Amino acid sequence: MQQVMNDVEIRGAYKKFGTNVVLGGVDLDVKQGELLTLLGPSGCGKTTTLNLIAGFIDADQGELYIKGKRMNGVPPYKRDLGMVFQGYSLFPHMTVYENLEFGLKLHKVDKTESGSRIKNALEIVKMTGLEQRYPRELSGGQRQRVAIARALVVQPKLLLLDEPLSNLDAKLRQELRMEIKRLQKEVGVTTIFVTHDQEEALSMSDRIVIMDRGKVEQVGTPTEIYANPRSEFVFNFIGKSNSMHGSIVHIDANNITVQRENGEQMLVEAGNVMGADRLCSIGDQVKLYIRPEKVAIGPVSDADYDLHTVRITQMNYLGSSWEIFTSFQGDSLQVQCSDIDPAWTIGSEVKIGWKPSDVMLIKQ
Ligand SMILES: Nc1ncnc2c1ncn2[C@@H]1O[C@H](COP(=O)(O)OP(=O)(O)OP(=O)(O)O)[C@@H](O)[C@H]1O
Ligand SMILES: [Mg+2]
Incomplete structure (x- = not known):
């Protein structure tokens, strides 16, 4: 099998600022030509990871390779990187042309070559004439x-x-998302993109790296991360979710049965256990998760569905869908659906259902 070349490899990066451990042993591979996104909450170490790759900071421990070459200690200007900083600072006293020319002068590119590259780059970003x-x-x-x-x-x-x-x-963001994605594929340049916006990450990336408190939680394609989160943190961070507590009362080859405090039972497909400890037994305290768009509301006739009754507490129209908040015997349960029954009002009792394969379980 041909080995895919990694453009960036980080091994065991550890970084402390004072007593604050900002990177706690980060390993990362970035494949040639891919758009890889670092996603995580504010302060989780995304910018620090970029700064490490760019050479603005050095790790206390760990190795960095770019295109197979060890880069520890190599100054930023020798790393051949293009960077757009958080808050993108253009030089205010320079024109658009001069801003673009600046880096080329540093790299001692001659005037003719410079001119044609600037023209080309401005065409790509649709800024010709400015x-x-x-x-x-x-x-x-x-x-x-x-x-x-x-x-x-x-x-x-x-x-x-x-x-x-x-x-x-919002509108410009969406336009530019698509533009960056198109550009990145057109130019073919390996790209590391940082965001804390999950929609941006899902829509743009070849792969996503989910970070939390200086550690990599999960790496995967957008669909893997969304459909198969490996931890509670990832499940909660990506997409919306409902959670409920209960304890395991029955396990068979297909499903795990969980009884909630109010006595109601829910089914979870046997393989849908998240977290480090996946071995379940009767009596285990667990948390169940289900996404709002996986809950069917109204008449559900499908035989595979686990059926329940809820009471509507709020209905919000979002344009392309409805967001319905319900009370599920004391737990708040959010449902996303495309249509509602005009007879529903606040306080209506309605049927809901879901497939056991859409419920995720984590041991407490
Ligand atoms: N030069 C520094 N000195 C001290 N602490 C720092 C320094 N740079 C970053 N930190 C701390 O390191 C942690 C990670 O910062 P980083 O900028 O990497 O976060 P981030 O994931 O990019 O967050 P955001 O989404 O807010 O940009 C934060 O707690 C931050 O306060
Ligand atoms: Mg940052």
Whole structure:
């Protein structure tokens, strides 16, 4: 089998600021040509990981390889990287053209070559014609695109993007998401993208790295991360979820039966156990998770469904779907559906159901 080459390899990166352990042994592989996203809550170490790759900080322990070469101690300007920083800072006293030319001058690229690369980069980000503007004369989205062009123009080995879309409105964000994805594939440059926006990560990435408190929690494609979260943290961080407590009362080859405090029983498919300890026995205290879009509401006739009754407590219209909050014998249970029965009101009792294969279980 042909081995896929990794453009970046981090092995056992450990970093402390004062007494604060910011990276607690990070291992990471970035494949050639992929768009890999670092996703995690504020302060989990995403920017620190990028800074380590870029060479702005050194790890206290661990190894870094870029394109197979050990990079520990190599200064940033010798790493051939393009970077868009969190809050993307363009040079305010330089025009768009001069901003792009800056890195090329540092790399001693000659004028003709420089000119054609800048023209090309501005075409890619659809900014042709605005070369002579200053950053203050551009919209946020345009500035963003210049920052990306500035990173691309030096033809980097690696493109590092730190929350490049965080200051933009929802529509522009979505447009630029698609644009960055298209650009990245067009240019073929290996890219590490940092965000704390799960939708951004799911829609753009080839693979996602979920980080929490300086550690990698899970690495996988967007569908793997969403459908097969390995821990409670990942399940909660990606997508919406409902949770309920109970204890195991029965186990057979197909399903685990969990009894909630109010006596009601729920079925979980036997393989759907998350976390490090997956061996279940009768009497174990557990938490059950189910996503709102996996709950069917209204008449459910499917024989494989586990059926229950809930009371509606709130109904929110979201345009393309409804978000319905219900009381499930004391637990709050959120349901997402495309249509509602016009007869439903707050307080209505309605049937719900789900497949045991859509319920996840974790031992407490
Ligand atoms: N130079 C520094 N000195 C001291 N602490 C630092 C330094 N840089 C980062 N930290 C701390 O390290 C932790 C991780 O920071 P980092 O910037 O990597 O987080 P992040 O995941 O990028 O978060 P955000 O989503 O908010 O940008 C935080 O607790 C931060 O306060
Ligand atoms: Mg950051």
